[in-house]
Amino acid sequence: FEVGDKELKDVVQGFRAMNLRGWNVSMPNKTNIHKYLDKLSPAAELVGAVNTVVNDDGVLTGHITDGTGYMRALKEAGHDIIGKKMTICGAGGAATAICIQAALDGVKEISIFNRKDDFYANAEKTVEKINTKTNCKAQLFDMEDHEQLRKEIAESVIFTNATGVGMKPFEGETLLPSADMLRPELIVSDVVYKPTKTRLLEI
Numbered sequence: 434f435e436v437g438d439k440e441l442k443d444v445v446q447g448f449r450a451m452n453l454r455g456w457n458v459s460m461p462n463k464t465n466i467h468k469y470l471d472k473l474s475p476a477a478e479l480v481g482a483v484n485t486v487v488n489d490d491g492v493l494t495g496h497i498t499d500g501t502g503y504m505r506a507l508k509e510a511g512h513d514i515i516g517k518k519m520t521i522c523g524a525g526g527a528a529t530a531i532c533i534q535a536a537l538d539g540v541k542e543i544s545i546f547n548r549k550d551d552f553y554a555n556a557e558k559t560v561e562k563i564n565t566k567t568n569c570k571a572q573l574f575d576m577e578d579h580e581q582l583r584k585e586i587a588e589s590v591i592f593t594n595a596t597g598v599g600m601k602p603f604e605g606e607t608l609l610p611s612a613d614m615l616r617p618e619l620i621v622s623d624v625v626y627k628p629t630k631t632r633l634l635e636i
Contacts, residue, residue, distance in 0.1 A: 436462060438461070438462070438465060441462055441465065441466060441469065442468075442469050445466065445469040445470070445486075445493070446469070448486075448488075449488070449491070449493060452488065452491070453488060454487070454488055455485065455486055455487045455488055456485075456486055457484060457485055457486075458483055458484050458485065458486060458495075459484070463482040463483055463484055463526075464481060464482050464483075466483050466486070466495065467483055467495055469493075470483070470486065470493045470494065470495045471492045471493045471494065472492065472493070472494040472495070473494065473495045473496075474494060474495065474496045474497070475537055476496070476497050476500055476501070476530065476533050476534050476537055477495045477496055477497040479533045479537075479562050479563075479566055480497045480500075480529055480530050480533050482497055482526065482530075483495035483496065483497060484496070484497055484498055484499070485497070485498050497530050497533075497534075498530075499526070499527050499530035499531060499534075500530040500531045500532075500533055500534025500535065500537075501534055503530075503531045503534065503535075503622075503624070504531075504534055504535060504538055506622075507591075507620075507622070512591070512620050514535070514540055514590055514591050514620070515538060515539040515540060516539060516540070516541050517540065517541055517542075517589075517590045517591075518540070518541055518542040518543070518544070518588055518589045518590060519535060519540055519542070519543050519544070519589050519590065519591045519592070519593065520543075520544040520545075520546070520582075520585045520586050520589040520591070520592050520593070521543065521544070521545055521546070521592075521593040521594075521595055522545075522546045522547065522576065522593070522594050522595060522596055522598075522608050523545075523546075523547060523552075523594065523595030523596040523624075524545065524547040524552035524553060524555050524556035524559065525552055525555075525595070525596070527595050527624050528545070528547075528556075528595035528596070528624075529555065529556075529559050531593065531595055531624070532545060532559055532563065532571065533559065533562070533563065535569070536563045536567040536568075536569035536571065537567055539568075539569075540569055541569060541570070542569065542570045542571070542572075543563065543569060543570070543571045543572070544571075544572050544574065544585040544589065545559070545560065545571065545572065545573045545574070546573075546574050546575070546576045546578075546581075546582055546585075546608075547573070547575075547576055548575070548576045548577065549575055549577075553573075556573050557573060559571070560572065560573045576608065579610050579611075582609075582614065583611075583614050586614050586615070586619070587614075587616075589619070590619070590620060591619070591620040591621070591622065592615070592619060592620070592621050592622075593621075593622045593623070593624070594607075594608060594622070594623045594624065594625065594631070594633050595624045596608065597625070598625075599623055599625040599628075599631030599632055599633055600625045600627060600628070600631070604628065604631075604632075605632050606632055607631070607632045607633045607636065608633075609633065609636070612636045615636055621633065621634060621636075
């Protein structure tokens with residue numbers, strides 16, 4: 434149900450009083466519910482957003498599950514990227530959570546590509562957080578720099594699209610200017626869930 438910013442504190446207090454085991458949070462409350470919680474997971478603290486609250490014996494902890502879900506999916510598929518390099522396109526909420534969680538889990542290096550739009554400044558902050566708060570090295574590049582993109586993908590074990598390209602209204606499109614940027618042994622993932630097989634995954 435919808436909860437405005439003014440009611441959020443009372444709702445959290447009510448859930449606490451009812452001893453609810455947990456609940457999910459959507460926008461616009463993801464970025465301000467932390468004020469009414471007891472703790473944040475390391476990822477939620479770095480991302481600056483919460484989408485799940487867990488109640489452990491009265492202690493409310495905020496989590497961000499986008500990144501943990503991504504890392505778990507890779508592990509369940511038999512892919513180990515810990516101690517290795519990844520390249521990712523995107524700087525929105527999903528991309529930020531994935532990068533932060535990957536860094537916390539032990540990915541060695543992350544190359545982030547994004548257009549120089551409103552999200553670019555967000556990506557700069559993400560890179561700074563990763564480089565100062567984790568043991569991972571993060572770099573940010575302009576999405577239009579295709580030669581740099583080719584180089585970073587060639588050095589990575591995984592390439593991930595964390596943008597909306599591939600879903601409507603960009604269905605059938607991909608950010609890659611050339612399919613030969615990919616190689617058979619490269620892990621390729623896409624956060625777009627509809628369609629289940631995007632143009633990127635078909636290449």
